[in-house]
Amino acid sequence: MxxxxxxxxxxxxxxxxxxxxxxxxxxxxxxxxxxxxxxxxxxxxxxxxxxxxxxxxxxxxxxxxxxxxxxxxxxxxxxxxxxxxxxxxxxxxxxxxxxxxxxxxxxxxxxxxxxxxxxxxxxxxxxxxxxxxxxxxxxxxxxxxxxxxxxxxxxxSPELKVLLIIPSFHVSTEAARQVLPTQVSLEDALFNSQRLALWIHAVSQRDWSLLRYAGEDRLHQPYREALVPGMRPIIEGALAAGAEFAALSGSGPTMIALVSPDRLEGVRRRVFEIAEAVFPEGFTVHETAPSxxxxxxxxxxxxxxxxxxxxxxxxxxxxxxxx
The missing domain is CATH 3.30.230.10 (Ribosomal Protein S5; domain 2)
Structure with a gap:
């Protein structure tokens, strides 16, 4: 076998x-x-x-x-x-x-x-x-x-814990692609290229203090917010509660937060409270780690x-x- x-x-x-x-x-x-x-x-x-x-x-x-x-x-x-x-x-x-x-x-x-x-x-x-x-x-x-x-x-991988906030509804990759624009402004392209460089620097130098800025995005998340109502409050709430990073996972609707172990419980409580308000149809908060x-x-x-x-x-x- x-x-x-x-x-x-x-x-x-x-x-x-x-x-x-x-x-x-x-x-x-x-x-x-x-x-x-x-x-x-x-x-x-x-x-x-x-x-x-x-x-x-x-x-x-x-x-x-x-x-x-x-x-x-x-x-x-x-x-x-x-x-x-x-x-x-x-x-x-x-x-x-x-x-x-x-x-x-x-x-x-x-x-x-x-x-x-x-x-x-x-x-x-x-x-x-x-x-x-x-x-x-x-x-x-x-x-x-x-x-x-x-x-x-x-x-x-970052030496951080992972929280997954998983709404009960589905979002297909096709639907998530269809809401994206075919052209973006030079300003938005520059914004993302700077933050992508931060990601590579953070991972190669093991500097997790940069991740909250590295995760900022103007190319896909703002357009997919309509498919994932509650995305912005979850991301902002996780960061405010002490997460190193928070973003939409793939095309969604799951949101991911990277959190140091000493802040994990506080971030978990906060995103759970927000998810209860923005996902009345149901959700799961799952703890895992990078593999x-x-x-x-x-x-x-x-x-x-x-x-x-x-x-x-x-x-x-x-x-x-x-x-």
Whole structure:
């Protein structure tokens, strides 16, 4: 039996629209055993909504990669998928499923792909590098495209606790993209570029005092506020209560706050009070932490190096629209 474990992820992180991502210590896990027929069982988040057929995203991704490499369909078996990652909440549930499928195929292949090759495939299937890079490598990632290649810089995560404020409603990535303008002012572009530079400086120098400014944004959060009523009070309340950083997670509706351990309880109480007022339909406040580990295949001990052991490294990945 193969056991695959992939972390959730948060992307954008305020100013880093489609560039920054960070792995979180909540997981999607899969167990797979070869068998004569395909049987898929889904537990946890998404149960009753995620297909238990060959259309399941984990299985579909595994089959796509296996067919490409071998020319044959993915060998059938019993696949159990258990996820802690809420769907359509801005926490990388689709990215985690895609990465899990790639690892599943890779564990069955006789000649395995490298992590760089898996990242290239993840980018083809997901379309955006921030969530998949964080899920695959773990830690904090910065991705950029020079027109020919995607570069992924990998850093240690902040040594801070994470609070996730998760409303009960969904926001689709498509809807969140549609509200964005096709053009922005020079002033707003400059505003974000300055704050993105602060993020990289803060992470590379381990200076968390800059994060509240690094998270400021004018490119996506102001436009998505209409989809997440209550976003601004939560973010402002978390910062006022002592959080180092607060922003919309991905395309939302989840909001994320990074908090030092000694301030955690005070920030938690404050965001809970605000969430009760602005999310009458329901919400969850979840405590977790950044994950230094990316995706793992446990059975054969194929796992990536911990981000806490290296300051950063660079990957160069060829981009393509062909699958």
């Amino acid at each position: 193969w056991h695959i474990k992939v972390p959730a992820s948060t992307a954008n992180l305020g100013s880093g629209f489609d560039s920054l991502g960070m792995a979180l210590s909540i997981y999607l896990e899969c167990w797979f055993t070869l068998d004569d027929s395909l049987a898929i069982e889904v537990r946890g988040e998404g149960r009753g909504m995620i297909p238990e057929t060959s259309d399941n995203l984990v299985w579909r991704t595994a089959d796509t990669l296996y067919r490409h490499v071998t020319g044959s369909p993915m060998p059938t078996g019993r696949l159990k998928v258990v996820s802690q990652i809420p769907l359509a909440r801005g926490l990388g549930s689709s990215a985690a499923a895609i990465v899990a499928g790639l690892l599943l195929a890779n564990t069955v292949l006789e000649k395995r792909l490298t992590v760089d090759e898996l990242m290239e495939w993840a980018l083809k299937l997901e379309g955006h590098p921030d969530n998949v890079a964080a899920a695959l490598y773990g830690g904090f990632v910065f991705a950029w495209n020079d027109g020919r290649r995607v570069h992924v810089h990998h850093y240690r 230094p580990w990316g995706a793992q295949s446990v059975l054969d001990s194929w796992r990536w190096r911990s981000a806490s052991n290296i300051p950063w490294h660079t990957r160069l990945l060829q981009t393509s629209t062909q699958v």
